[in-house]
Amino acid sequence: MTCSFIVQSSLVDILLAPISARSMSKLPYLKKELLNSNLKNPTLPTPYSLLPTPYSLLPIFRRLPQMRALLLYPLFPKSFWSFDKALELIGRKVSLPPLGMITVAAILPQTWEFRLVDRNVRFETEADWNWADLVIVSGMIVQKADMLHLICEAKRRGKLVAAGGPYVTSVPEIAQSVGVDFLVLDEGEITLPLLVQALERGETSGIFHAGGEKPDLHNTPIPRFDLLDLKAYNEMSVQFSRGCPFQCEFCDIIVLYGRKSRTKTPAQLLAELQALYDLGWRRSLFLVDDNFIGNKRNVKLLLRELAPWMAEHGYPFRLATEASVDLAQDQELLDLMIASNFKSVFLGIETPDTDSLALTQKFQNTRNSLIESVQTINQSGLSVMAGFILGFDGEKEGVGDRIIEFVEATAIPKAMFGMLQALPNTALWHRLEKEGRLLSENQETYGHQMTLTNFIPTRSLEKLAREYVSCFWELYEPSRYLSRVYRHFIAMKPAAHKVPFRMLELIEIKAVLIICWRQGIKRKTRFQFWRQLFSIIRQNSSAFVPYLSNCALIEHFIEYRQIVRDEIEAELAKLLERKANCEANIPEAREAALL
Numbered sequence: 018m019t020c021s022f023i024v025q026s027s028l029v030d031i032l033l034a035p036i037s038a039r040s041m042s043k044l045p046y047l048k049k050e051l052l053n054s055n056l057k058n059p060t061l062p063t064p065y066s067l068l069p070t071p072y073s074l075l076p077i078f079r080r081l082p083q084m085r086a087l088l089l090y091p092l093f094p095k096s097f098w099s100f101d102k103a104l105e106l107i108g109r110k111v112s113l114p115p116l117g118m119i120t121v122a123a124i125l126p127q128t129w130e131f132r133l134v135d136r137n138v139r140f141e142t143e144a145d146w147n148w149a150d151l152v153i154v155s156g157m158i159v160q161k162a163d164m165l166h167l168i169c170e171a172k173r174r175g176k177l178v179a180a181g182g183p184y185v186t187s188v189p190e191i192a193q194s195v196g197v198d199f200l201v202l203d204e205g206e207i208t209l210p211l212l213v214q215a216l217e218r219g220e221t222s223g224i225f226h227a228g229g230e231k232p233d234l235h236n237t238p239i240p241r242f243d244l245l246d247l248k249a250y251n252e253m254s255v256q257f258s259r260g261c262p263f264q265c266e267f268c269d270i271i272v273l274y275g276r277k278s279r280t281k282t283p284a285q286l287l288a289e290l291q292a293l294y295d296l297g298w299r300r301s302l303f304l305v306d307d308n309f310i311g312n313k314r315n316v317k318l319l320l321r322e323l324a325p326w327m328a329e330h331g332y333p334f335r336l337a338t339e340a341s342v343d344l345a346q347d348q349e350l351l352d353l354m355i356a357s358n359f360k361s362v363f364l365g366i367e368t369p370d371t372d373s374l375a376l377t378q379k380f381q382n383t384r385n386s387l388i389e390s391v392q393t394i395n396q397s398g399l400s401v402m403a404g405f406i407l408g409f410d411g412e413k414e415g416v417g418d419r420i421i422e423f424v425e426a427t428a429i430p431k432a433m434f435g436m437l438q439a440l441p442n443t444a445l446w447h448r449l450e451k452e453g454r455l456l457s458e459n460q461e462t463y464g465h466q467m468t469l470t471n472f473i474p475t476r477s478l479e480k481l482a483r484e485y486v487s488c489f490w491e492l493y494e495p496s497r498y499l500s501r502v503y504r505h506f507i508a509m510k511p512a513a514h515k516v517p518f519r520m521l522e523l524i525e526i527k528a529v530l531i532i533c534w535r536q537g538i539k540r541k542t543r544f545q546f547w548r549q550l551f552s553i554i555r556q557n558s559s560a561f562v563p564y565l566s567n568c569a570l571i572e573h574f575i576e577y578r579q580i581v582r583d584e585i586e587a588e589l590a591k592l593l594e595r596k597a598n599c600e601a602n603i604p605e606a607r608e609a610a611l612l
């Protein structure tokens with residue numbers, strides 16, 4: 018293993034600092050003992066007792082084999098992704114579980130005790146804090162504010178805190194600035210053992226990184242799904258691969274997880290599915306791979322084993338994933354996915370403008386007609402969700418209208434939008450930094466749909482923002498949305514296999530009744546809703562459930578398009594005001610000049 022790590026200050030150093038001259042004679046012994054002490058055996062005498070206080074942490078180290086780790090997953094801000102209204106309808110609290118956290122728990126010594134608190138499900142209690150020897154926090158960029166809050170809370174209570182995951186890996190300095198003890202960067206398969214070794218040596222701080230090495234996923238254990246409150250989640254997640262072979266300029270996947278798509282073995286993934294099956298999970302499952310088809314050879318090997326497993330188990334999970342658009346060019350792969358009960362796929366379309374795609378190095382989207390690719394995938398039997406971005410360099414006016422045309426032509430119901438954001442340390446970030454175009458203002462929530470670009474675009478930001486808002490607004494006009502949902506599911510090839518009949522749960526019956534009440538009686542689109550519903554039942558009854566649940570999402574989109582409009586307009590107003598006020602102030606005037 019070529020990984021490197023830097024120990025900032027160890028318990029040894031802290032302990033030795035206040036020792037009097039008399040005890041200095043014991044130093045070599047103490048240091049050696051501390052480094053070698055076998056903390057896995059609590060009966061061994063440890064040298065700690067020889068040392069004076071304030072070593073409030075000492076009991077923790079004595080308990081190392083049975084360390085109590087409190088895993089805290091920070092809050093997500095309300096966003097396009099939170100689907101609050103739809104979740105409420107089916108009595109769930111969150112869409113997806115923190116797979117990174119339960120993977121971390123599986124990698125750490127299994128003699129430890131774990132308690133997971135996903136703060137999107139429930140808040141931690143004082144009893145949780147008191148219980149913990151070590152607090153572990155993780156998260157992505159949009160969880161930054163709550164993650165930093167948790168680190169401060171843990172430090173206020175005198176707890177040891179370790180932080181890791183995608184956000185701190187991209188920007189470690191911020192967690193450090195609020196006093197985190199251990200920064201455990203990169204992928205945990207490599208760096209978590211370094212944390213454990215440091216704790217075994219009695220150290221109380223350190224930074225561990227993988228030095229560019231990427232772990233082989235063949236050794237990744239089954240995530241600790243048992244730590245989750247399964248009832249709270251709408252979907253479960255598993256991961257087969259990490260990394261992506263492409264090189265889109267704005268993407269931080271390739272920075273964090275590399276350009277080689279590393280996969281687990283089919284047996285590993287089936288063991289994860291079996292674990293979920295044994296825990297009683299019978300609903301949707303999201304394969305959260307960065308690009309599920311990044312390693313086509315290995316993914317086909319998996320699917321050839323997954324399809325019979327699914328059939329033997331009576332298709333217990335509906336599968337979804339993310340993939341690149343070149344999926345459309347591999348009919349064998351599509352057929353294998355459908356045979357394995359994949360129901361939907363998220364595609365990064367980004368923009369219908371070929372020039373922008375080439376500029377952002379998303380060449381894989383320029384090789385074939387994007388419209389035909391989406392139609393092929395849809396007609397083969399997968400429902401398509403897609404992501405779009407506005408604000409690429411050199412973008413011509415009217416991109417909002419071109420996106421609307423594209424989405425209407427392909428009848429994609431759920432199209433996600435955002436204005437381009439430069440994520441820290443991506444190729445885009447470095448280029449814009451070199452060109453002096455990154456905005457100085459620190460944006461708290463990069464990456465969601467309610468912020469302007471965090472850099473100076475090549476065209477008027479005001480016009481860009483207005484196009485974005487009106488594109489969002491028009492696409493989620495209720496009648497237009499319902500029509501897309503209908504066209505999408507009518508075009509879709511009926512399901513290849515029959516899923517055994519199961520009685521609906523009470524909460525599901527209630528949800529269907531509420532959808533029918535809202536869509537079929539309250540809304541002006543009620544006639545369109547019923548007409549389409551009966552047509553779906555007649556022509557493609559296997560699409561009845563996804564059709565209905567997609568219809569229900571209009572409640573979320575109507576609310577969300579209003580939030581996007583209000584927030585973007587408020588940001589624009591602030592920017593226009595700054596432009597008016599800052600003639601004398603050079604850097605601000607420069608930023609405001611982008612209008």
Ligand code: B12
Nearest residue numbers: 096114116117155157158180181182184201204205305464
């Ligand atoms: C599923 C997912 C989501 C789900 C959230 C699920 C959830 N509850 O966590 C949803 C769909 C909601 C989502 C949304 C977004 N996401 Co997201 N998401 C992912 C995805 C595809 C998988 C996450 C996952 O489960 N990974 C599997 C686990 C095993 O990996 P991991 O979390 O990295 O954990 C490993 C290591 O990081 C480490 N580790 C993790 N935690 C810790 C903690 C400690 C202490 C240690 C030592 C180690 C450690 O060990 C683990 C094993 O190696 C990742 C990409 C990825 N490959 O991870 C993006 C990713 C996390 N998302 C990202 C982004 C930007 C977003 C959005 C902002 C996108 C957008 N434009 O809207 C939104 C924000 C949502 C919002 N506004 O509320 C970025 C984050 C970038 C960053 N630097 O923080 C990522 C990396 C990918 C990307 N570029 O899009 N996302």
Ligand code: SF4
Nearest residue numbers: 261263264265268270
């Ligand atoms: S295809 Fe997706 S995951 Fe791969 S580099 Fe491009 S944006 Fe990143």
